[in-house]
Amino acid sequence: MSLPRRLAFIDVESTGAHPVRDRITEIAILRVEDGVLVDRWESLVDPEAPIPPLIQQITGITDEMVAGAPRFEALADHVRSLLADCVFVAHNARFDFGFIKNAFSRLGQPFDAHVLCTVKLSRALFPEHHRHGLDALIERHGLQCGARHRAMGDTEALWQFVQMAQARFAPDALLRAAERAMKAPASPPGLPEGLLEAIPDVPGVYFLHAEPEAPPPGRSDRPLFIGRAASLRARVREHFAGNTRKGKDAELRERTRRVEWIETAGELGSLLLEAERVKRLRPPCNRAPEEGEDAFALRFIDNRRRPPIYERVPVAGTDPAAWADLHGVFRNRREVDNRLRELALLYRLCPRRLGLESGTTGACSAFQARRCAGVCARRETVAEHDARLRGGLASLGVKPWPWPGAVVVAERDPHSGCEAWHVFDQWCHLGSVDRREDLQAVDRGRRFDVDTWRLLGRWFGVPAHAAAVEPLAPAPS
Structure with a gap:
């Protein structure tokens, strides 16, 4: 057989991307045996937590829709029976697998399965293409998806993709691709299943923690290390690559038990946020910032x-x-x-x-x-x-501010849609907002910070960055 005899196509929707902190809101499973669909099941799930507005907008699943839905504990036995003796098939599979595994773990129950990732399967079968997200597969192969970002709609699209692959490729080629798609990535010790796969491929700032759980509100949550990246997923994975056997990354790999992150709209937002958090939290594995409070x-x-x-x-x-x-x-x-x-x-x-x-x-x-x-x-x-x-x-004087007044730098990440507008004047960061209409609410008071001054000197020293600014409209009288 080119593919395993029993496959369980699965998709979960959730309150967020973190497999430990966030909760499942919907599950869909298609059980396929010997190429025949033998069971089709879906259910909303009460996450016992509010669904963020942005997630509601993406999935269409609202708090009202899940209010009367069963909790995962009521569905756990049926989910386990549908997945029994099957290869767990999902898109970016370790993400969905992590949510299911952690949901069972919270009930005190173990869960494990062989996993086949359709992202990896697509890369193995179609290496000439660069995009292998589900939207790209739907467009490229003409797949039918009745409800994108709903669990059953996405699951049915994956089943169509596998059927197309079986019809198009010889069994031995499909077998080799499936073997690559089922190869389990190195799992860092101490990190929850699916966590690295859940980290988005967007710019932002990440935090590596030694404690597996966040402390109660009001208590310090000092990380081991704070970093920034154009791709959070790629950069954090570098920390946990198998060849990190010595040095700082090896120490972090051994000590890290939790990863948190904050998405940003672009590089400048990441620079500003990283500088502010490193100065405030002083993580021990970062290079200690020089004292600048008494600049x-x-x-x-x-x-x-x-x-x-x-x-x-x-x-x-x-x-x-x-x-x-x-x-x-x-x-x-x-x-x-x-x-x-x-x-x-x-x-x-x-x-x-x-x-x-x-x-x-x-x-x-x-x-x-x-x-x-x-x-x-x-x-x-x-x-x-x-x-x-x-x-x-x-010659040591602070370089004159290049503009007659305050300026705005707009950033937008095309993948996440995250937007931000940063306001600066006289080398001071006045504030950032995520909606253009909130710019007038930014406090115009200038408070000099030496780290921000140096950061902006480097940023605006790039001609393309300086050319992209726009003047901030005067505050209404």
């Missing part, structure tokens, strides 16, 4: 004969438009000293006058090495030295 700039002190000849001015949380005679933005003394050393070399400045070298009399070490013009040896006046210092400090 400061330098202000030159006129007519000061002895060091220090500049003062630190705190800038975190302030409005950059109100800054006057400030130079650079620094997180700590080390950053300041490194930049002043660079200026000393470029402009032949005295490290003693800059506060980089101790001593009060005699020439500095740089003068002896002919790298200082000699203010310390009375070879030039303090005014001459400080004029060059002022010129050097001017």
